[in-house]
Amino acid sequence: MNGLFYIASAIAVIATFRALTGSNAVHSLLYLTVSLLASAAIFYSLGAHYIAALEAIIYAGAVMVLFLFVVMMLSYGPGQETEEKRITRPGTWAGPAVLAAILLFELVYVLIGTDLVPEDAAAHGPKAVGIALFGPYLIGVELASVLLLVGLLGAYHIGRK
C-alpha cells in the first residue's frame, strides 16, 4: 500500500503540472483526468474506498466530460481542420497514455494481491460514511441538495439563448 501511494502521488503531481502548463485545452483535460484518477488511487491507499469510487465517477467522469463538451462546443482558435490531423499523431497522447498505463499496473497489482486491502482501523467503508452522512451531518446533506438545485437552475438560466 505504501508503493501505491507514492507512485500515485508522483503521477498526480506530474499530470497536474502538465495539465496546467499546456496550451491545448483538450490535451490539458486528458492530463487532468489522469491526475484525478491518480487522486482516486491515493484515496484508496488512505483507506477511503467509497471516496475513491466517487472521485473516479463524478470528478474524472462527469465533471471532465462537462469540461470536454464545453471545450468542443466553443471550438476556439484557428486551424480547426488541421486539429483533427494533429490530435491523432502519437506524440500528443503518449504522455497521458504512459501515466494511465502506470495507474493500470497499480490497479492490477491491487486486484491480484488479496492481502493489500487495508484492514486496519483507518479504513472506512461506505457504511460508516453513510451513517455519518445521515446522522450528525443531515442538515449538510439538505443544504447540498439545495445547492445542487440552485446550480441546475443557474446553469440553465445563464446558458440559454
Next chain:
Amino acid sequence: MATVPAEYALALAAVLFALGLTGVLVRRNMIYVLMSIEVMLNAAGLAFIAAGYRWAEPDGQVMFVFILTLAAAEVSVALAVIFRFFHRTGTLDLDKVGSLKG
C-alpha cells in the same frame, strides 16, 4: 504492512494546492483558471481525507462528499458563464471579463 504517514498525504495536498494556486494566478485563459480551481478543490479534499485517515474517523470523507457537491455545482454554473462570454466576445481572455454586462 507499513502504512503511509499522514504528513506525506498533507504534503501532497499542499503541493497540489500550490500548483492550482499558481495556475489561477498565472493563466489568463478562463478554461485553465477553472481547471486550476478544480485542482485546488481536489487538494483541499485530499487534506480532509488525510485528516480522517490520521484520526481514523469517517468525517473527512463526509466533508469530501460536500466538497464534491460544491465543485459540481460551481463547475456547471462557471462553464455556462464561459459559454455565454465566448459567444458574446469571441475570446476566453480573463482580462476582458469586465465587458460582460447584463
